[in-house]
Amino acid sequence: MTFLDGSDLLAAVPVAPGGQADLSLDRAFPSSQTCSACGHRDGPKPLDVRAWTCPNRDTRNDRDWNAGRNILYEGRRTLAA
Numbered sequence: 001m002t003f004l005d006g007s008d009l010l011a012a013v014p015v016a017p018g019g020q021a022d023l024s025l026d027r028a029f030p031s032s033q034t035c036s037a038c039g040h041r042d043g044p045k046p047l048d049v050r051a052w053t054c055p056n057r058d059t060r061n062d063r064d065w066n067a068g069r070n071i072l073y074e075g076r077r078t079l080a081a
Helices: 063-080
Strands: 051-053 060-062
Touching: 060 063
Parallel strands: none
Antiparallel strands: 051 060
């Protein structure tokens, strides 16, 4: 099992010279279906499933924490492009 301290989540997202980034992601982005540790997409889950284990790396993912990390990573990836 992997434990993450979340310190990397507090790092600043790069922004435009005006000081803010205006970014939106597609509503269909699979933020809670994708393992934030390895990128494996595990598929949809019922809303009552609050945590799941990635079959690739045996990483335990809290649904909301994992989705937040994936949204942050996708935002950074989009802004860098």
